[in-house]
Amino acid sequence: MAANPVPVVETRSAERGTEQPAPPAGEKGTPAVPRGLPLFIRLFLFILLCALPPLVGLGWSMRDTNKDALQELVRHLHRSIVGGVQGTVRRELARVEQDLKRISHILFEPGLGDDATRYALAGSRVAALDGIDFFTLYAPNGQSVTTVKAEEVPDPQIASRLEPALLDALRASNGQLVFESVRANRQGAPVLEVFYPIVRDGTVRAILGTQVKLGELCDELGGLGEKFLGSRENVFVVDHERRLVLHADQARVAAHEDLSRHGIFAALSGNASFRTHIAAIPDFQLDGLEMIGALETIPERGWAVIVQQPRAVAYASLSKMHWSILEALAVAALVALVAGLLGARLLTWPIRDLMAATRALAERTFRGVGERVTRRGDELGALGRAFDSMALTLEAKEREVVAQTQVRAALSRYLSPDVVDLVVSNPDQLRLGGERREVTILFADVVGFTRLSESQPPETIVALLNELFTFATEIIQRRGGIIDKFIGDCVMAVWGSPQSHPDDALRAVQAAEDLRRWLDVGNRRWRARWGIEIQLAIGIHTGPAVAGNVGSEKRMEYTVIGDTVNVAARIESMAQPGQILVSEATRERIGDSGVELVPAGERQLHGRTAATRIFEVPL
Structure with a gap:
């Protein structure tokens, strides 16, 4: 409908083009033709007036937009680096805590032999670890009992008796790691003193002390700074x-250097405590330099991650960009001048043939659109040939757009976005109907969700589920699975379809472990925000199922169907x-992969006659 007025205007212009020229001035009864600027000059000036102001405005707009975009990019980069460092530090400390927990199991779980046997087993465990070389076992009163280390490790510098303040902190830690301070070991390398209380029946039975090597973390931080921040x-x-605590210069870390006078802390309001969540991107001064940085705390540890960069370095490209925009404006103005000259000249030639060519193009006559013009031997002939080339390109682009529209229309039938990449890369891989495949199914359900829904506002429940599902999706996809669907407060994930891997069962179990570990972090956040926490019950089963498209011609869903889903x-x-x-x-598919599974007996599943052997993934 919007194209209808165009032919009317063109027709009127054509009609004006067929009018007879006015009689020469001076003939009897004929008014004199007013003299003025030639059409060529008027068209040239008109084109310049239309082109130059928008170009200048666009240039200044690009200057401001690019400046804002660069500033936002720098801040986003700093935030991303801070988040990456936070994740790395938290993972390393969580790994150390898990290692000490396993050592405590070796030392105190029944059935592992006498003390000498337990110490030998614990020593073998320590020798296999990367972050720690030894541990010292303390009695509940803080007196050193023994030190277990790898053979090649020199005798560590460790306290023979723990201070009363440290013992009080360990008793109040509720079984969590307690960090003392950063110091240098005998080799001068920075280490973090860590103590872990072994709690049984609510009482501290013993204490494990060790020193976490910080060298690799310091090098990793230095690499991030060199790669993204220039230093x-x-x-x-x-x-x-x-x-x-962590820095590329390990000597400064070993000296536990005091940075309380650093400019970024002065930019924070008040004497902020790192035991609360703080995120800031302040500007500050450091040794006379204008700096931009980012700070975000790790509240559970009382630490803060800091990145910084001189503003001159961060925004070095801004000045160059300004000159580039000015140069581009100058070139654009020159191009506009030349285009004005050429355009004015071309437009002064007979308009009718050009209108015929443009009308044909508007009617989407892509082939042969320039035939009315290309038979000419002047500039209009060249323009006509350009029209022909443009028509061929438009026809090809239209076919491409149609093909893309068809693909997108097909994709819109799928509820799950996890198979989109596969469909785009190989549309024939997902056929109508289904195919029989071996899959591993994971169900993760929020325990006590009904009671939680009754006690909390719906806005809180929605926010909690959104955050839970977001991280669950990231974990499952990172382990190679796809989200089949969200069923209320339950997640159903699939491994083995539409693509399969030899270790799909192992990936599913690892994803379940990741979910359980992440839930500890999520519960800390939710307790701080809403005063609530949740637990997941997870079940995994492997077997045959039909994977394919289910639904109607207008709406389809890629899913898996079969008894395997029901068993899972x-x-x-x-699950508790x-x-x-x-x-x-699933256990048979995993084999000897290193995942520890504990028999949980035979269970009678609802609707099945034969009992099913069940295994548990221990904490």
């Missing part, structure tokens, strides 16, 4: 006393809060 010195971590759901329904149950079929 290894620009990423570091401090404790609540503003002393260095029933195994999940038997925080428990991961795995079927015998």
Whole structure:
């Protein structure tokens, strides 16, 4: 409908083009023709007036837009680096805590032999670890009992008796790691003193002390600073006393350097505590330089991650960009001048043939559109040939757009976005109907969701589920699975379809472990925000299923159907809060992969006559 007025205007112009020229001035009864600027000059000036102001305005707009975009990019980069360092530090400390927990199991779990045997087993465990070389076992009163280390490790410098203040902190830690301070070991390398209380029946039975090597973390931070911020010195971590914990210069870390006078802390309002969540991107001064940086705390540790960069370095491209825009404006003005001259000249030639060519193009006559013009031998002939080339390109682009529209229309039938990449890369891989495949199904359900829904506002429940599902999706996709669907407060994930891997069962179990580990972090956030926490019950089963498209011609869903799905759901329904149950079929597919599975007996599943052997993934 919007194209209808165009032919009317063109027709009127054509009609004006057929009018007879006015009689020469001076003839009897004929008015004199007014003299003025030639049409060529008027068209040339008109084109310049239309082109130059928008170009100038566009240039200044680009200047401001690019400046804002660059500033936002720098801040986003700093935030991303801070987040990456936070994740790395938290993972390393969580790994150390898990290592000490396993050592405590070796030392105190029944059935592992006498003390000498337990110490030997614990020593073998320590020798296999990367982050720690030894541990010292303390009695509940803080007196050193023994030190277990790898053979090649020299005798460590460790206290023979713990201070009363440290013992009080360990008793109040509720079984969590307690960090003392950063110091240098005998080799001069920075280490972090860590103590772990071994709690049994609510009482501290013993204490494990060790020193976490910080060299690799320091090098990793230095690499981030050098790669993204131009200097290894620009990423570091401090404790609540503003002393260095992690830095590329390990000597400064070993000296536990005091950075309380650093400019970024002066930019924070008040004497902020790192035990609360703080995120800031301030501008500050450091040694006379204008700096931009980012700070975000790790509240559970009382640490803060800091990145910094001189503003002159961060925005070095801004000045160059300004000159580039000015040069582009000058070139654009020159191009507009030349285009004005050429355009005015071309437009002064007979308009009718050009209108015929443009009308044909408007009618989408893509082939032969320039035939009315190309038979000429002047500039209009060249323009006509250009029209022909443009018509061929438009025809090809139209076919491409149609093909893309068809693909997108097909994709819109799928509810799950996880198979989109596969469909785009190989549309024939997902056929109508289904195919029989071996798949591994994971169900993860929020325990006690009905009671939680009754006690909390719906806005809180929605926010909690959104955050839970977001991280669950990231974990499952990182382990190679796809989200089949969200069923209320339950997640159903699939491994083995539409693409399969030899270790799909192992990936599913690892994803379940990741979910359980991440839930500890999520619960800390939710307790701080809403005063609530949740637990997941997880069930996993492997077996045959039909994977394919289910639905109608207008709306389809890629999913898996079969008894395997029902078994996985029933195994999940038997799991206790925080428990991961795995079927015998999944255990057989995992084999000797290093995943520890504990027999949980035979269970009678609802609707099945034969009992099913179940295994548990221990904490």
